[in-house]
Amino acid sequence: MKPLFLVRLFLDLVAASLLLGAMAYYWSGNALHEMMGTAMFLLLVAHNIFNRRWYGTITKGRGAARGIITKTVNLSLLASMLTLLVTSVIISQSVFSFLPLNSTFTARQVHVAVAYVVLLITAVHLGMHWTLIMGIVRARLGIQGPSLLRTSVLRGLAATIAAAGVYALFEEGVVSKLLMQLSMEFPSFSTLPFLANHIAIVGLFACLAHYGYTLFGRRLQRRT
Template sequence: MKPLFLLRLVLDFVAAGLLMAALAYYWLDNATHEIIGTAMFLLLIAHNIFNRRWYGTITKGRREARGIATKIINLSLLTTMLALLVTSVVISQMVFSFLPLTSSFTARQIHTFAAYLSLVIAAVHLGLHWSMIMGLVNSRLGVTTESKVRTFVLRGLATLIAAFGVHSLFAVNVGSKLFMQTTIEFWDFQTSTAAFFVHHAAIIGLCVFVSHYGLRLLQTPRQRSEYSGDRR
């Protein structure tokens, strides 16, 4: 594994972690929330610089399931992140407070909507590349042979995480965020801070599970072999 590629991968996971941390707005003070968000966007800018050549391939390449799905998800994630960035600037009370912009309740609603939609799409994006990631992990761990037992255990664990992720969708009330519904329910960080992050991690796991195995169902046996590197 090339050091630069490993660095890119680490930065991507750090950006995802910052996004999840930023969702805990009522656990953080506003200043910390904005600083985390700004750091996340700087990492996303770096991500796009590292992957700038991809934009030249949008109208090229084979029209197969993985390629089409990847392009749709990537462009959707870019659009959602831009919406998140714009609303961040509009509602900022510290980092961008010097700009002559007026915040509004609608802008905050769109910001929350874009944040949760970004989390979901980013997780789907991760799922589309899960075979590659697991292949790299196996390579680093020196795993070179297939194991039916290991495959069974890993798939079983993935299924359990996905099932808990479904429960977490309701526990966190993601639906109200994605439909921009006004609610008076807020997470109680004084009694269950860890649970907040566990639920969001499970939601990420659910989206990775659905996109990874959903894509495998759409692929031919040959395509599965080409993109399989996770021994699953």
């Protein structure tokens, strides 16, 4: 496995971690929140540079259902990231405060809503590539051959995280935030519960995407 690929994977992991960290606004404060967000966007620029050849495949393979799904998810993530960047600049109080822009309550609501859209699409993106990631992990750890026990333990862990993710969706009032509604639900302002809840939400949508994508691929194979 090429070292450059591992570096790219590590940078993607750092970007995802910065996204989670930036969402913990009540822990980080505004200045650190904006610096983490800025660093995340710089890493995403690097990610797109590394994967620039993918853009040349957008108009190819139009009949491949799995390819269409992948392209739709990737382009949706790109669009939501750009929206997040624009709203970040508009409401900035630190990094981009020198720009003559006026922040509004609506812009802040859109920023929060889009941040959760980015989180969920990132989780789906992760789930769709989970087989590749697990293959890399197995190769690095020298794991060869299937294991019923290992598979059972990992699936049990995935089910537990997914169940926690369902609870976290309500605990953090995610639906209200996506709809830009004022909610009577109080999110967890303590850092560890907040991060644990959001990791569980990522796990839930990654599991749904992974198993859904896998089952969909198997159905296509049976038809052919």
